[in-house]
Amino acid sequence: MQKIPLRQEPIAASVTPLAKDGKFHVRLTEGRFQNLRRLTTWPLIGLFFGLVWLQVDGQPILFFSFEQRKITLFGSALSWHDLPLLAGIMIAGATLLFFMAVAWGRIWCGFACPQSIWTWLFIRIETLTEGRANQRAKTQGQPLTGLRLLRRITKHLLWILLALLTATTFTGYFVPIREIVSNALQLQMSLSLLGWLAIMAALTYANAGLVREKICLHACPYARFQSVMFDRDTLTVSYDAQRGEPRANQRVSRDSSGDCIDCGICVQVCPTGIDIRDGLQAACIDCAACIDACDTVMDKLQRPRGLIRFASEQQLLGQASLFLRPRLAGYAAIMLFAFGVVAYGFTETKGLLVEIRRDRTHLVTPLDQDTMCNLYRVKVEGFAKEQALIKVSLAQQQYQLHGPAEIDLRESNSVWLPFRICGSRGGAQRTAVEFVFTGNGIQTSKTTTFLTRLM
């Protein structure tokens, strides 16, 4: 391979992001992948902070109500009994993640994972208040006085503010956000909610401000899946050793050296502190910061970009790589099936939950010589956006239903009501009877038993 001659002067400052105390400071970089990251992360941040405030017809867009045991999901109201549907959404999401991992490695981690996004936000605040990574590394461990103390305090205050905003927004998906804010402004927040917000904020602060990459390295199970999911055609952030080695600072003649000048910038920008030149590692989150950093170096050296790039093992060996392969097609099929099942599940939600209990104190009560009655307690819970009157009837015409012919769910979405079914005492000792509930464009039924005499 023809080499483009090296320039004499070093490209990068020799300052390492490692401070004397071993703490590493991530250096921010710019480039096309960082721009791409902005395109994915800012809308996601906007959605997280914005969705909680959005309402349609007075109803939140996304809300999990423990009080009403109701989930509002983009216009659909689900009951707690529809939780398997939420589990289905998560499983379908996991299949999407697996599909992406086989195709492009851990791009979810690098471009959309909340842990990465919040870590980058906290690093940006750190850079804004305490300066760039090399500056922070140089002064790490020195006594804090004057301006540095002020900057450090400002950083922590901004971190705490962001952590509190995050905690409040997250909680707003379970407790009405307007209620939280109004209570906070009037200093009327309950101790339990205050405690919850404090815990959530502390976790966010510790996660994104202090622990950061250690979560990706030691706690995230997804990193462990990598080796199982990757194959020789998976596109992942890779260092082209054939092109880069031997590195220019090693004792080799300039003509025989590779394109890597060992400037170390790819390591300095890495949020998990690894050296991609050591090969594929579980700690790599495919954020592509090292690609942008190295491309900048290559631009300055007037060499082709891509010493570090998204490449498969096959491509690095100079062999043809197949994107659409049986393994990927298999994951795509599983993913489509999972999303199909979830979509079908949504069409099957009832919006009305019914529970029937027999009154055990009056299991069988005679009405007259020929008629026997059974007592029931019926619970009806509505989950539609607009509650209405629900008509109650029996599917079997030979029985009489006594009780309210209509249930009003407009005041409360959940009511318990007594009902009595009466029928001929000459019939079978045990018969199935079906309550039918109609209203709000929904019809649902529930079967119970009618007894003519005790066993």
Ligand code: SF4
């Ligand atoms: S791979 Fe690129 S950024 Fe990393 S040390 Fe080599 S030249 Fe520098």
Ligand code: SF4
């Ligand atoms: S090695 Fe590169 S892609 Fe991987 S985490 Fe570090 S900077 Fe990101």
